[in-house]
Amino acid sequence: xxxxxxDDDREIVEAVEIxxxxxxxxxxxxxxxxxxxxxxxxxxxxLLVIDVMMPKMDGIHAVLELRKESSIPVIMLSAKTExxxxxxxxxxxxxxxxxxxxxxxELVARVKSQLRRYTRLGTMAEDDSDIYTAGGISxxxxxxxxxxxxxxxxxxPIEYNILLLLVKNAGKVFSIDQIYExxxxxxxxxxxxxxxxxxxxxxxxxxxxxxxxxxxKVVWGVGYKVEKQ
Numbered sequence: 001x002x003x004x005x006x007d008d009d010r011e012i013v014e015a016v017e018i019x020x021x022x023x024x025x026x027x028x029x030x031x032x033x034x035x036x037x038x039x040x041x042x043x044x045x046x047l048l049v050i051d052v053m054m055p056k057m058d059g060i061h062a063v064l065e066l067r068k069e070s071s072i073p074v075i076m077l078s079a080k081t082e083x084x085x086x087x088x089x090x091x092x093x094x095x096x097x098x099x100x101x102x103x104x105x106e107l108v109a110r111v112k113s114q115l116r117r118y119t120r121l122g123t124m125a126e127d128d129s130d131i132y133t134a135g136g137i138s139x140x141x142x143x144x145x146x147x148x149x150x151x152x153x154x155x156x157p158i159e160y161n162i163l164l165l166l167v168k169n170a171g172k173v174f175s176i177d178q179i180y181e182x183x184x185x186x187x188x189x190x191x192x193x194x195x196x197x198x199x200x201x202x203x204x205x206x207x208x209x210x211x212x213x214x215x216x217k218v219v220w221g222v223g224y225k226v227e228k229q
Contacts, residue, residue, distance in 0.1 A: 004028040006036040007051040019104040033062025052078035067093035071156045073114035090197040117157040134170040166226040175223035
């Protein structure tokens with residue numbers, strides 16, 4: 001699989017390349033957001049690791065542009081550790097966020113996790129009977145497609161897995177911690193903002209009016225559910 005690593009600190013890029021290459025990944029390198037976008041448009045990239053603060057085009061603007069044309073997983077790196085910076089990264093379309101300095105082995109683990117989700121999402125199966133519905137939402141889990149009222153909706157791997165969990169269990173309320181632990185497969189510590197950002201993105205894609213959702217409802221003080229309808 002091809003991974004693009006983008007950071008203006010060349011030593012970080014080289015270090016990440018060493019660790020990821022040892023896992024068998026092919027590494028492409030960029031040193032600003034504009035260069036990263038150029039590579040993604042030319043090469044078959046399956047995952048992007050990108051720093052926030054860079055010259056020419058920073059990571060935030062690069063991911064904003066990327067999300068107009070691609071749903072590949074994005075892991076954002078940043079020396080900033082404030083929750084607001086993490087939320088900003090997730091808001092623009094990042095799938096995961098890792099503060100600097102980071103343990104390279106943790107980055108490798110997160111890369112593997114994101115690629116597993118992306119691979120599952122992109123895998124086409126022979127059997128197309130694995131269909132889940134709730135009202136106007138229809139999810140074909142064999143070919144990983146989502147339609148709402150007959151219109152195809154494009155979701156990132158994380159968004160898809162959250163919606164699939166809720167639709168498969170339509171009517172059941174999941175707490176934020178339950179959603180996080182089901183989707184990220186790790187303990188939910190400080191997961192509130194992460195889950196809330198992805199829920200908001202899903203609503204923006206499946207609801208006519210995200211502020212008055214028809215499908216994906218909040219149960220105040222408890223969590224989220226998709227109505228059975």
